[in-house]
Amino acid sequence: xxxxxxxxxxxxxxxxxxxxxxxxxxxxxxxxxxxxxxxxxxxxxxxxxxxxxxxxxxxxxxxxxxxxxxxxxxxxxxxxxxxxxxxxxxxxxxxxxxxxxxxxxxxxxxxxxxxxxxxxxxxxxxxxxxxxxxxxxxxxxxxxxxxxxxxxxxxxxxxxxxxxxxxxxxxxxxxxxxxxxxxxxxxxxxxxxxxxxxxxxxxxxxxxxxxxxxxxxxxxxxxxxxxxxxxxxxxxxxxxxxxxxxxxxxxxxxxxxxxxxxxxxxxxxxxxxxxxxxxxxxxxxxxxxxxxxxxxxxxxxxxxxxxxxxxxxxxxxxxxxxxxxxxxxxxxxxxx
Amino acid sequence: xxxxxxxxxxxxxxxxxxxxxxxxxxxxxxxxxxxxxxxxxxxxxxxxxxxxxxxxxxxxxxxxxxxxxxxxxxxxxxxxxxxxxxxxxxxxxxxxxxxxxxxxxxxxxxxxxxxxxxxxxxxxxxxxxxxxxxxxxxxxxxxxxxxxxxxxxxxxxxxxxxxxxxxxxxxxxxxxxxxxxxxxxxxxxxxxxxxxxxxxxxxxxxxxxxxxxxxxxxxxxxxxxxxxxxxxxxxxxxxxxxxxxxxxxxxxxxxxxxxxxxxxxxxxxxxxxxxxxxxxxxxxxxxxxxxxxxxxxxxxxxxxxxxxx
Numbered sequence: 001x002x003x004x005x006x007x008x009x010x011x012x013x014x015x016x017x018x019x020x021x022x023x024x025x026x027x028x029x030x031x032x033x034x035x036x037x038x039x040x041x042x043x044x045x046x047x048x049x050x051x052x053x054x055x056x057x058x059x060x061x062x063x064x065x066x067x068x069x070x071x072x073x074x075x076x077x078x079x080x081x082x083x084x085x086x087x088x089x090x091x092x093x094x095x096x097x098x099x100x101x102x103x104x105x106x107x108x109x110x111x112x113x114x115x116x117x118x119x120x121x122x123x124x125x126x127x128x129x130x131x132x133x134x135x136x137x138x139x140x141x142x143x144x145x146x147x148x149x150x151x152x153x154x155x156x157x158x159x160x161x162x163x164x165x166x167x168x169x170x171x172x173x174x175x176x177x178x179x180x181x182x183x184x185x186x187x188x189x190x191x192x193x194x195x196x197x198x199x200x201x202x203x204x205x206x207x208x209x210x211x212x213x214x215x216x217x218x219x220x221x222x223x224x225x226x227x228x229x230x231x232x233x234x235x236x237x238x239x240x241x242x243x244x245x246x247x248x249x250x251x252x253x254x255x256x257x258x259x260x261x262x263x264x265x266x267x268x269x270x271x272x273x274x275x276x277x278x279x280x281x282x283x284x285x286x287x288x289x290x291x292x293x294x295x296x297x298x299x300x301x302x303x304x305x306x307x308x309x310x311x312x313x314x315x316x317x318x319x320x321x322x323x324x325x326x327x328x329x330x331x332x333x334x335x336x
Numbered sequence: 337x338x339x340x341x342x343x344x345x346x347x348x349x350x351x352x353x354x355x356x357x358x359x360x361x362x363x364x365x366x367x368x369x370x371x372x373x374x375x376x377x378x379x380x381x382x383x384x385x386x387x388x389x390x391x392x393x394x395x396x397x398x399x400x401x402x403x404x405x406x407x408x409x410x411x412x413x414x415x416x417x418x419x420x421x422x423x424x425x426x427x428x429x430x431x432x433x434x435x436x437x438x439x440x441x442x443x444x445x446x447x448x449x450x451x452x453x454x455x456x457x458x459x460x461x462x463x464x465x466x467x468x469x470x471x472x473x474x475x476x477x478x479x480x481x482x483x484x485x486x487x488x489x490x491x492x493x494x495x496x497x498x499x500x501x502x503x504x505x506x507x508x509x510x511x512x513x514x515x516x517x518x519x520x521x522x523x524x525x526x527x528x529x530x531x532x533x534x535x536x537x538x539x540x541x542x543x544x545x546x547x548x549x550x551x552x553x554x555x556x557x558x559x560x561x562x563x564x565x566x567x568x569x570x571x572x573x574x575x576x577x578x579x580x581x582x583x584x585x586x587x588x589x590x591x592x593x594x595x596x597x598x599x600x601x602x603x604x605x606x607x608x609x610x611x612x613x614x615x616x617x618x619x620x621x622x623x624x625x626x627x628x629x630x631x632x633x634x635x636x637x638x639x640x641x642x643x644x645x
Contacts, residue, residue: 031641033398050453051454052459053550054449054550055411057449057452057554059448060441060444061441061521061525062463062464063520065522067518068514068518071477071478072478073478076474101383104556134371137368137371142361148368149640150636151372152633154375154379154632155378157629158629159624159630160581162579162602162621162624162625163378165602165618168488168614169382169618170377176398177378177397179378180397208455209374217640217643217644218644227585269471272582276603291469296473296582305477308477311474312471312476312477315473316470316474319474323469327465327466336461
């Protein structure tokens with residue numbers, strides 16, 4: 001940091017010096033040699049251009065981020081084309097798509113992909129609905145609305161690792177509250193996290209608990225930006241409350257829904273942390289394996305680095321499929 | 337702002353409405369309070385479980401506190417704290433510097449890409465913003481290779497470990513600081529950008545016309561105005577980095593490493609062949625979550641502001 005600041009300072013000093021000498025030099029040269037003046041002033045103009053002037057601000061963070069994010073993805077792509085499995089250095093001279101073919105023959109891969117998609121869609125949709133309902137409840141003239149909002153958002157401040165502890169206990173077969181609660185209605189007990197049929201739904205439910213507050217906040221901000229007279233107009237027209245919401249309010253929430261979905265999909269892709277803490281490692285129960293857990297298991301568990309990298313690239317492609325249209329859309333609307 | 341205007345305008349309902357609402361209001365409040373139960377019971381249950389003796393754990397419902405004084409014990413908190421204390425220190429050592437670096441870099445990048453106009457800046461900006469959405473899995477193998485095989489900071493900096501107050505595992509902490517900073521830059525840039533976009537162009541244009549350099553505009557105009565955003569970013573980013581797990585798992589690797597973070601230690605706490613020690617894990621969960629909970633409770637509004645953007 002300090003070195004960078006020094007660099008910045010020296011660059012500025014050089015620039016102002018050169019600018020002064022140029023100014024002095026220019027005047028002299030205008031009379032004698034026109035060609036050099038032109039060349040000089042191009043350089044000067046370039047140095048004074050906004051791209052150069054602003055580069056000390058954005059270039060260092062860009063290089064740092066670019067190296068760790070984009071160069072790393074490129075490296076990951078390269079690794080996925082090798083046969084690297086943990087011994088010595090990867091052999092980059094012999095690249096092939098074999099890992100990608102191997103994926104097609106891997107039954108675990110299909111299960112993980114299916115589970116990932118179920119998790120992504122189920123979690124995102126349920127979170128959006130719950131968050132919207134919470135926001136609609138809170139977006140009224142009520143007392144303590146700030147406190148309610150704070151409490152509903154509280155789980156979002158906790159880490160996956162922490163919330164996983166709470167939900168392991170909630171889902172516990174003997175002592176879990178979930179089983180005790182449904183026991184009141186004569187149901188259960190179920191082994192929520194142990195049964196292949198229930199485990200994914202249980203994970204989604206816990207994640208909705210953690211993230212619906214986030215969706216609520218996004219929707220609340222959107223609801224509050226809707227001008228008040230629209231509510232009034234609908235009311236004067238004699239529309240019922242439900243109809244008013246459906247026709248007037250919900251359509252205006254589309255941008256909020258889109259941006260919340262993008263972020264939720266991302267959190268769902270990160271659900272690895274939650275599964276790791278719930279199942280004490282990257283080997284979740286059958287029925288809960290997702291691409292993220294499989295990727296870490298292949299790489300760090302079985303040292304199949306190249307294969308793990310190819311799964312990582314699948315994950316990246318998945319998130320790209322969600323965000324690329326989103327970013328393009330934002331760009332078109334001038335929101336970027 | 338908008339919140340206040342909504343309240344004032346709705347605060348004058350007609351008499352007809354007040355009488356009509358009151359019955360629905362009861363239902364509304366009942367629902368809202370029921371929801372509090374839903375959001376707090378997992379946490380509350382963890383809290384009461386963490387202070388139960390093993391007999392009280394058998395005898396009482398998981399969401400009820402121990403019935404008698406003899407059922408209460410703080411032993412698990414003590415044990416969990418002993419395990420987690422070094423991890424808490426490590427987490428602080430990388431969370432605070434990365435948070436600060438992220439904020440500085442993010443503010444500078446947002447300024448250079450928003451308030452100074454040049455061709456092609458939108459493409460660079462798109463790369464910044466897309467960086468937010470990269471799943472960490474897509475980079476952990478190269479990252480692991482880079483730090484463990486190519487960089488080997490621990491060996492490179494070996495001349496430092498003889499100095500007082502410095503320990504070899506700080507190399508790993510440094511790796512985490514750099515990594516978290518690099519990955520925090522995109523989101524922080526977006527946060528600052530959302531604010532800088534709303535800044536008045538005229539003021540900056542005027543300053544530029546008066547001959548102020550790009551650097552001077554930043555220092556004299558933009559920086560003072562972005563102090564509230566710095567607060568938001570600090571709070572948001574502190575929480576994110578403190579809660580992060582995958583980088584700790586890959587870069588640190590083992591729970592027994594002297595550089596192990598709090599989340600990493602918690603993930604393996606109280607696990608044995610006989611099963612999970614739930615009270616110990618719950619106590620550990622609260623200790624690990626304490627800094628973020630504190631930030632959250634103290635700065636709830638700022639936190640919500642960061643989430644919204």
